[in-house]
Amino acid sequence: MNGNSSLNSTQWHMVRFGTHGEARYLSGDFLNTYDVLIVNGNMAAFTAGAMAEFIAERAANKLYIIDPQTHAFQHHLKYIKSPKTGEVKTSIDRLLSFYGEPFKSSIQANRPVSSGDFSDDSLLTSVVERVIAFQKTVFATQEGDWSKYYNFLKIKVLQPRAVVAPYFFMDELTAMKWLEINTKAAAIAKDKFPEETIIMQLVIDKGVLLNSELLEEIIDRVLDTPADVVAIWIDEFDETAATITELLAYRKMLQKLGTRKPIIILYGSFFSVALMKTMPELNIIGVCHSLEYGEHRPVIPVGGGLPVSKFYYPSLHIRIPYVDVLSLVRPYLDSMERYLQNVCDCNTCKAVMRDANDLEEGFSKYGEGQEHPVKFRRRHQVVTISFPTPEARALCVQHYMWCKENEYKEQLRNASEVAERLEKAAKECSIVGNSFTGHCLRWAKVLRG
Ligand SMILES: [Zn+2]
Structure with a gap:
C-alpha cells in the first residue's frame, strides 16, 4: 500500500x-x-x-x-x-x-x-x-x-x-x-x-x-x-x-x-x-x-436542525420532504411494477410495498409521523412541526443507502449520457418545481462542459 x-x-x-x-x-x-x-x-x-x-x-x-x-x-x-x-x-x-x-x-x-x-x-x-x-x-x-x-x-x-x-x-x-x-x-x-x-x-x-x-x-x-x-x-x-x-x-x-x-x-x-x-x-x-448530514457540510458545526422525513428521489438525486415528494410518487402508486420502474426498485422499497395492503399505504411508511404536526414555541413564534417516527427515518436512510450503492455501481457510459438523463428527470418531475429539479439542469450543463 x-x-x-x-x-x-x-x-x-x-x-x-x-x-x-x-x-x-x-x-x-x-x-x-x-x-x-x-x-x-x-x-x-x-x-x-x-x-x-x-x-x-x-x-x-x-x-x-x-x-x-x-x-x-x-x-x-x-x-x-x-x-x-x-x-x-x-x-x-x-x-x-x-x-x-x-x-x-x-x-x-x-x-x-x-x-x-x-x-x-x-x-x-x-x-x-x-x-x-x-x-x-x-x-x-x-x-x-x-x-x-x-x-x-x-x-x-x-x-x-x-x-x-x-x-x-x-x-x-x-x-x-x-x-x-x-x-x-x-x-x-x-x-x-x-x-x-x-x-x-x-x-x-x-x-x-x-x-x-x-x-x-x-x-x-x-x-x-x-x-x-x-x-x-x-x-x-x-x-x-x-x-x-x-x-x-x-x-x-x-x-x-x-x-x-x-x-x-x-x-x-x-x-x-x-x-x-x-x-x-x-x-x-x-x-x-x-447519513445524517448527507452530501455537504459546514466547517463550523451548526445546530442540529429539526428532523423532517426526506425521501431521496433516485432520478433527481436529491432528498425531498415527504409531503412534497408525494406528488411525484402518487401517479405510480397504481401498480407495483410502475412504482419499481419509475420511482425506486431498491430492497427497502420492495419490502415496504410488498408488506403493505396497498401501495399508497406502503409508501406512507416513509412519511409516518408527518401527518401529526406538533405545535411548540421557538424564540418568539409558535411553530408547527411534524416529526417523523423513528421507523420512518430508518426506512428513509435504508432506501437512501441502497440508492447510493446503485449510483456508485451503475455503469455510466459518458458525461453527456448522464446529462441527458438528468435533463429528462428534471422535465418529468417539473411538478415539484425548480428547487428540487434545477440542480439537474445545472449539473447537465457543467457535465457537458
Ligand atoms: Zn427505494
Missing part, C-alpha cells in the same frame, strides 16, 4: 461514520454497499473500543480512514465546548490528550490556535507525528476477540488505509498563512511516514473557490507537496444548490489538481460521483457522503 501507485483508477464509495446508532446502516445487509469508512477523530478518540470492535467485527475489517479534525481547534472555542457546562466537550478533550501542544496551551488560555502557534518547525514536526501516530494506533491498541482470528489468518487489522496530515481551514483572508502550515505538515508527514499513503486535506471557503488567482496559487503549492492524495472539503458547498459558476470553478479546480494528485471528495453528491465515473482525467478516486 505504498504511496499512491495502487490508487489509480480506484473509485471508492466512501461513507462517514456518524453515530453508533447509525452503525446498523453500515453493517449487515449494507456492509457491501460501500468501500471505505471515514471516522471522525473525536469519535475515534472517545469511543475507541466500540469503534475498533465495529470495524474489526461488524464491518469485517472494512477499509477506513480517520479524519483528525485538527481544524476544530482554530475556530471560536464555543464550537468545541459543551453549551451546558462551558467545558471542552469530552470527546474533543480526549483528542487533545493525543495531540498535546500547541493545542492544549491555547485551549487553556481560552483561545483558538493561530497559524503563529505552528511557526516552530520542530513543534510542527511533533504535531504531525502525534496526529498521525494517533490515527495509526488508536484502534490497533484496543483488545478484542477479533485479534486471535485475524492473527491466525495473518491479516492486518485496524490499520487505516491512509493517514491524514494535520490540516486547517483556509478562507480568503487567512489562506496564505494556513497554507504555509498545511503544506509543511504534508511534507513532514511524508518524510516521517514514507510507507503510509499521505492525504493532504484541503478545506476551503467558497470564496477561495471563486477567487481564481488565490485558488491557482493554493493548487500550485498543494501539487508541489509530496502528499499522495488530496481530500477536498468546501465549506457548506451543496452541489444541489451550487450555481453553474460555482460548479464550473469546482470542476476546473479538480481538473488542475487531478493532473498530479488523486482526489477524494469528502462531501459529495451524485454530481461528484458522475464526475468521478465519467471524467477519469479529474483523477477522483473516492466520493464520501454521510
Whole structure:
C-alpha cells in the first residue's frame, strides 16, 4: 500500500461514520454497499473500543480512514465546548490528550490556535507525528476477540488505509498563512511516514473557490507537496444548490489538481460521483457522503436542525420532504411494477410495498409521523412541526443507502449520457418545481462542459 501507485483508477464509495446508532446502516445487509469508512477523530478518540470492535467485527475489517479534525481547534472555542457546562466537550478533550501542544496551551488560555502557534518547525514536526501516530494506533491498541482470528489468518487489522496530515481551514483572508502550515505538515508527514499513503486535506471557503488567482496559487503549492492524495472539503458547498459558476470553478479546480494528485471528495453528491465515473482525467478516486448530514457540510458545526422525513428521489438525486415528494410518487402508486420502474426498485422499497395492503399505504411508511404536526414555541413564534417516527427515518436512510450503492455501481457510459438523463428527470418531475429539479439542469450543463 505504498504511496499512491495502487490508487489509480480506484473509485471508492466512501461513507462517514456518524453515530453508533447509525452503525446498523453500515453493517449487515449494507456492509457491501460501500468501500471505505471515514471516522471522525473525536469519535475515534472517545469511543475507541466500540469503534475498533465495529470495524474489526461488524464491518469485517472494512477499509477506513480517520479524519483528525485538527481544524476544530482554530475556530471560536464555543464550537468545541459543551453549551451546558462551558467545558471542552469530552470527546474533543480526549483528542487533545493525543495531540498535546500547541493545542492544549491555547485551549487553556481560552483561545483558538493561530497559524503563529505552528511557526516552530520542530513543534510542527511533533504535531504531525502525534496526529498521525494517533490515527495509526488508536484502534490497533484496543483488545478484542477479533485479534486471535485475524492473527491466525495473518491479516492486518485496524490499520487505516491512509493517514491524514494535520490540516486547517483556509478562507480568503487567512489562506496564505494556513497554507504555509498545511503544506509543511504534508511534507513532514511524508518524510516521517514514507510507507503510509499521505492525504493532504484541503478545506476551503467558497470564496477561495471563486477567487481564481488565490485558488491557482493554493493548487500550485498543494501539487508541489509530496502528499499522495488530496481530500477536498468546501465549506457548506451543496452541489444541489451550487450555481453553474460555482460548479464550473469546482470542476476546473479538480481538473488542475487531478493532473498530479488523486482526489477524494469528502462531501459529495451524485454530481461528484458522475464526475468521478465519467471524467477519469479529474483523477477522483473516492466520493464520501454521510447519513445524517448527507452530501455537504459546514466547517463550523451548526445546530442540529429539526428532523423532517426526506425521501431521496433516485432520478433527481436529491432528498425531498415527504409531503412534497408525494406528488411525484402518487401517479405510480397504481401498480407495483410502475412504482419499481419509475420511482425506486431498491430492497427497502420492495419490502415496504410488498408488506403493505396497498401501495399508497406502503409508501406512507416513509412519511409516518408527518401527518401529526406538533405545535411548540421557538424564540418568539409558535411553530408547527411534524416529526417523523423513528421507523420512518430508518426506512428513509435504508432506501437512501441502497440508492447510493446503485449510483456508485451503475455503469455510466459518458458525461453527456448522464446529462441527458438528468435533463429528462428534471422535465418529468417539473411538478415539484425548480428547487428540487434545477440542480439537474445545472449539473447537465457543467457535465457537458
Ligand atoms: Zn427505494
